[in-house]
Amino acid sequence: GRKRVVPVDMGVREFSPVYVLRIFRQFGLTDQEIEDLLGGDMNILVTGSNGFIGKNLIAALASRPDVHILPFDSEDTQHDLAGTWLGGLVFHLAGVNRPQDVFEFQSGNVGLTAQVCDLLRSQGKATPIVLASSIQAVLDNPYGVSKRQAEAVLADYAAASGAPVL
Numbered sequence: 001g002r003k004r005v006v007p008v009d010m011g012v013r014e015f016s017p018v019y020v021l022r023i024f025r026q027f028g029l030t031d032q033e034i035e036d037l038l039g040g041d042m043n044i045l046v047t048g049s050n051g052f053i054g055k056n057l058i059a060a061l062a063s064r065p066d067v068h069i070l071p072f073d074s075e076d077t078q079h080d081l082a083g084t085w086l087g088g089l090v091f092h093l094a095g096v097n098r099p100q101d102v103f104e105f106q107s108g109n110v111g112l113t114a115q116v117c118d119l120l121r122s123q124g125k126a127t128p129i130v131l132a133s134s135i136q137a138v139l140d141n142p143y144g145v146s147k148r149q150a151e152a153v154l155a156d157y158a159a160a161s162g163a164p165v166l
Contacts, residue, residue, distance in 0.1 A: 042064075051073075051093060054094075073094065074094070081116075087128075090128070090129040095132070097143060106149075110149045117154065117157040121160070125160045131165065
């Protein structure tokens with residue numbers, strides 16, 4: 001069977017659609033399966049769009065006429081997300097790493113990941129997700145635990161939908 005959750009080292013300089021397609025091939029997807037997943041024009045949701053990686057990713061993708069970007073950040077709501085998302089590909093870069101309250105790790109890392117997955121499930125699509133997690137996901141501190149739980153949410157989404165999660 002195909003791998004569904006794969007840890008990938010994605011430096012900012014490597015965030016490109018070509019790089020993402022290369023990763024999909026690691027899952028064993030054929031070019032036709034990749035085209036079927038992404039469609040002709042690529043709609044890309046970028047969570048954490050105002051962060052360092054999000055801004056750089058959007059800048060890199062903005063020059064492509066076949067890419068339609070939906071930026072999503074902390075000032076946006078799930079209603080904003082649900083009202084405009086058409087599927088395609090998700091770069092899930094949003095997360096909380098310096099909260100005022102430790103409980104924000106759960107809502108910002110696990111909660112948002114669950115909301116994105118729930119939205120995709122409600123649309124009935126196996127939308128691929130590229131997650132920017134953390135090397136701290138192996139640690140037992142509140143941040144690491146929340147990142148590990150977010151990864152588990154995505155693993156469940158991948159298992160249920162058949163979507164690649166990177």
